Amino acid sequence: MNSPDNTPYSEALANTLIDRTIREKIVLVSVAMQGDTDDDVEASLDELSLLVDTAGADEVARMIQRRDSPDHTWYIGKGKAEELKELCLALDADTVVFDNELSPAQQFNLEKLLGRTAIDRTAVILDIFGQNAHTMEGKAQVELALLRYRLPRLRRGAKAKLSQQRGGVGARFGGGETKIEVDRRRIMRRINKLERELADLAETRALQRQGRRRSGLASVAIVGYTNAGKSTLLNRLTQSGVLTEDRLFATLDPTTRRLALPGGEPVLLTDTVGFIRRLPHGLVESFKGTLEVAALADYLVHVVDASASDPEGQIAAVHTVLREIAAAEVPELLVFNKADLAVDAAKQLVHDHPGSVAVSAVTGEGTDEFLRTLSDRLRAMSTVYELVVPYDRGDVLASIHREGEVVSTTDGASEWTIRARLSDASAGRLGEFVVDDDSVVRTAIDSEQVMP
Structure with missing residues (x-):
């Protein structure tokens, strides 16, 4: 290069x-x-x-x-x-x-x-x-x-x-070269070449996402202000060994790991580059291919440094960038990190933001509550399907357990009748076993099951 x-x-x-x-x-x-x-x-x-x-x-x-x-x-x-x-x-x-x-x-x-x-x-x-x-x-x-x-x-x-x-x-x-027109042409050629290379990489990433979608796993992106502890949280939850440093913008490249939620359902958890106030527009444009992971996620985990001098300002700055990358409509869970460093501040922030949770990615404090809350939020968004599976199709039963959450199982004369929460991709693959659409129930309609 x-x-x-x-x-x-x-x-x-x-x-x-x-x-x-x-x-x-x-x-x-x-x-x-x-x-x-x-x-x-x-x-x-x-x-x-x-x-x-x-x-x-x-x-x-x-x-x-x-x-x-x-x-x-x-x-x-x-x-x-x-x-x-x-x-x-x-x-x-x-x-x-x-x-x-x-x-x-x-x-x-x-x-x-x-x-x-x-x-x-x-x-x-x-x-x-x-x-x-x-x-x-x-x-x-x-x-x-x-x-x-x-x-x-x-x-x-x-x-x-x-x-x-x-x-x-x-x-x-600083200063430029004396052959300004030559330099301008060189830079424009290089810019065009980089744009083509990044477009090719974006196509490759889109194919990878299609493969992940076919797996039926929900996609969760970790977003937040720089140095809020996103990578540390990913390491705590998945033991992924991602580089963590107490410095700004230590993470530039997204990392995706598989995470099993308390109900057993797996999700894909992706760490992303940190945001900052007045993030340069040129960087947003150049990193759009990387940042789009947030826009295409099923859910956002918005990590906030509870010990920061102005956490509300950092939340607003992150929301500004999310709007710029068309991710503002993706539902989010606010997670106030570093609760071990700012106990009172974390409690107050959770009080001010109903439905949020406080954690310490370093000590593990609050991570169980965080996982339960995330699991409930994703479950509330999912669809309950009814499937009829013959007894000789144990592989299908295993797929249902692996890709979703089984609500109930009824034994029949020659088949199981199963009600399970599945992603649309999983339901599509198992379509031959799904009972007609009239039996499908959106759990999100039931307000008693929707988390605040």
């Missing part, structure tokens, strides 16, 4: 990763607009500081300016830009990171004035994704997002070679 300057992608990635032995000094900048409270601005900067730390650099100062609208030249005012320049000189800062989204022109003007790299929140998130991409698909998705970000930032007359000569957090997002 090659980068636009014909460097192998893995080598290009290695050249631009941060030197872990010498961490960069970063100044954070935020422009607060009308409606932004001081608490909101500080909370957003705190999160940006965590992102910068995850990328491998250190915050040394932060600057906030209130404005009615961004300055079209520097985003901040001219006087504030000069003040920022003096601050960077005094602290010997390497890079300035804006919590706001900079236009290519604003980024160029700031770098020219400050004499150092200026990037925005989107660039930091892309940088972290670049560090954490491991599979071929993950690398392709990240590279596509990077190139879409770079393309409008190519600068005519710049001497730097697409930042490959520079290291650090802003390495991927």
Whole structure:
């Protein structure tokens, strides 16, 4: 896999990763607009500081300016830009990171004035994704997002070679090559190639999903804010051994495992990439093939960090992304994780969100209640079918037990009459044994069996 300057992608990635032995000094900048409270601005900067730390650099100062609208030249005012320049000189800062989204022109003007790299929140998130991409698909998705970000930032007359000569957090997002038209064509060709490759991978994934659908197993996707503990919960429930780290965006590639619910019915449980406030649109577009697992799931397990400073804000941010990927209509179960770290907060959140549960993925506390609740929710969505199975078809009886939940079994003269909850796919495969549709009962109609 090659980068636009014909460097192998893995080598290009290695050249631009941060030197872990010498961490960069970063100044954070935020422009607060009308409606932004001081608490909101500080909370957003705190999160940006965590992102910068995850990328491998250190915050040394932060600057906030209130404005009615961004300055079209520097985003901040001219006087504030000069003040920022003096601050960077005094602290010997390497890079300035804006919590706001900079236009290519604003980024160029700031770098020219400050004499150092200026990037925005989107660039930091892309940088972290670049560090954490491991599979071929993950690398392709990240590279596509990077190139879409770079393309409008190519600068005519710049001497730097697409930042490959520079290291650090802003390495991927600095100056462009002198042959701008050639570079633009190269990047467009690479973007088109990556889009074709990802489309082919999406077709393969669709075939895999069809195979899973034919298995008759319900699909459950774990979603949530980054670092909420989704992978840890998957490991707790399935002993899958997925990488877990106390850092942002440790998981980029979805992992699917089989899970047996308390009633014995199996489901497919999939871990997904974490969300964040203002997740860059380019990343959402590039990762749509991966994120669609949530939109196509039968149920969502929405994991929330109960110990977070603003769990309600994180819930809202996740719902925003779910709407963007057309997954807002998929039913969800709120799971407040890290209850061992925030006992009182977890209890209050469960009280505020009826039907939710509190767990600790680390200690296992609350996981039994979570599994029972998830099982009840899926059962309430399922259909009860009546089947007549001859005694000599023990294989069919085994399939019914394996793929669904048997409600009752009645012995007849030469056959079993079985009422069982089955997925539509399983019922379709067992169609020759299903009694006519008039006997089918939707348990969801019975309000007494529907969970809140």
